[in-house]
Amino acid sequence: MAQPHSARSRAIEPFHVMALLARANELQAAGHDVIHLEIGEPDFTTAAPIVAAGQAALAAGHTRYTAARGLPQLREAIAGFYGQRYGVDLDPERVLITPGGSGALLLASSLLVDPGKHWLLADPGYPCNRHFLRLVEGGAQLVPVGPEVNYQLTADLVERHWDKDTVGALVASPANPTGTVLERDELASLSKATRERHGHLVVDEIYHGLTYGMEAPSVLEVDDEAFVLNSFSKYFGMTGWRLGWLVAPPSAVADLEKLAQNLYISAPSMAQHAALACFEAQTLAILEERRAEFARRRDYLLPALRELGFGIAVEPQGAFYLYADISAFGGDAFAFCRHFLETEHLAFTPGLDFGRHQAGHHVRFAYTQSLPRLEEAVQRLARGLKSWQG
Numbered sequence: 308m309a310q311p312h313s314a315r316s317r318a319i320e321p322f323h324v325m326a327l328l329a330r331a332n333e334l335q336a337a338g339h340d341v342i343h344l345e346i347g348e349p350d351f352t353t354a355a356p357i358v359a360a361g362q363a364a365l366a367a368g369h370t371r372y373t374a375a376r377g378l379p380q381l382r383e384a385i386a387g388f389y390g391q392r393y394g395v396d397l398d399p400e401r402v403l404i405t406p407g408g409s410g411a412l413l414l415a416s417s418l419l420v421d422p423g424k425h426w427l428l429a430d431p432g433y434p435c436n437r438h439f440l441r442l443v444e445g446g447a448q449l450v451p452v453g454p455e456v457n458y459q460l461t462a463d464l465v466e467r468h469w470d471k472d473t474v475g476a477l478v479a480s481p482a483n484p485t486g487t488v489l490e491r492d493e494l495a496s497l498s499k500a501t502r503e504r505h506g507h508l509v510v511d512e513i514y515h516g517l518t519y520g521m522e523a524p525s526v527l528e529v530d531d532e533a534f535v536l537n538s539f540s541k542y543f544g545m546t547g548w549r550l551g552w553l554v555a556p557p558s559a560v561a562d563l564e565k566l567a568q569n570l571y572i573s574a575p576s577m578a579q580h581a582a583l584a585c586f587e588a589q590t591l592a593i594l595e596e597r598r599a600e601f602a603r604r605r606d607y608l609l610p611a612l613r614e615l616g617f618g619i620a621v622e623p624q625g626a627f628y629l630y631a632d633i634s635a636f637g638g639d640a641f642a643f644c645r646h647f648l649e650t651e652h653l654a655f656t657p658g659l660d661f662g663r664h665q666a667g668h669h670v671r672f673a674y675t676q677s678l679p680r681l682e683e684a685v686q687r688l689a690r691g692l693k694s695w696q697g
């Protein structure tokens with residue numbers, strides 16, 4: 308008999324929503340009109356100037372590897388963007404272009420985590436974080452968080468949960484699945500708490516740009532030593548191009564470059580050329596229109612869900628998710644999701660996909676559908692609640 312697959316691969320959980328997605332696709336194939344509120348990517352296709360730049364790059368033969376750290380002109384454009392958006396003077400030498408934010412997470416966890424060492428992570432949170440840590444034989448210390456701390460790690464929680472094997476904390480702002488944002492002073496306290504313990508602060512800023520009525524501060528405004536994960540997937544609408552970046556302190560760059568060379572050689576070349584168009588005024592204007600559309604959707608869906616009895620204790624300021632407590636209706640979140648899929652052809656994600664803390668009575672709605680579709684979804688929710696027997 309063949310050897311079993313590695314313990315690390317067995318320890319990594321699948322997305323639980325995939326079972327629901329498979330069923331949703333079956334229903335759709337049978338001719339049903341399924342509304343997808345489970346998908347964590349913008350419904351808009353990539354903005355035309357970016358697509359045109361990608362096509363031009365292909366025509367010009369930019370089909371080969373780039374330097375492991377990425378195209379110098381893209382790293383400069385990103386550094387320039389930090390100047391414009393955050394007033395941060397960033398040396399392009401500190402920017403590494405990666406295959407998605409996922410590639411940045413792979414680099415950061417490979418660089419910073421030895422076997423048996425841990426990062427503190429908020430629960431609920433993005434599930435892949437703990438799986439990346441497992442992949443490098445480290446681990447996640449999941450810290451339960453709720454509305455009282457805006458679903459975010461705080462300096463106090465870092466202090467209370469830090470132990471001899473903790474080497475860092477990873478926070479996301481805006482966060483998935485809750486959409487909450489860390490203020491500048493909160494980032495500064497987290498930075499102080501991790502530094503006092505000689506640990507690393509890693510901040511996932513992948514949903515930056517998708518905040519409503521406010522701008523999320525970058526940790527680089529208060530901590531030059533922090534590691535920042537970012538991506539072209541969400542605000543820039545390029546999920547399928549697989550492009551992101553990591554900002555690291557100067558002392559880390561050479562080792563990160565070595566890891567990048569070995570793990571993936573370079574991020575996709577044509578995607579990097581396309582992304583150069585992201586920072587042009589005409590592209591940013593399109594992206595800002597899309598941001599305004601997401602804001603309108605949130606402003607519709609948040610009160611509509613609350614009115615139906617979903618508990619959303621803090622107003623999410625960013626990303627495109629609403630994380631809702633279904634306790635008022637009784638029953639288990641997975642069964643609740645299944646009920647709506649079967650009876651109303653409405654798909655959303657059970658809390659189990661984001662951790663363990665109160666996961667059984669939370670669900671996540673992604674407002675990655677047009678307003679008329681969201682209105683239809685709310686009608687289906689109202690109807691489905693009548694037949695739900697929690």
Ligand SMILES: Cc1ncc(COP(=O)(O)O)c(C=O)c1O
Pocket residue numbers: 347406407408409410433479482483511513537538539540546550551
């Ligand atoms: C919080 C968070 N971090 C990272 C990612 C990875 O995204 P990508 O690799 O497309 O940049 C996602 C994707 O959903 C996410 O939600």
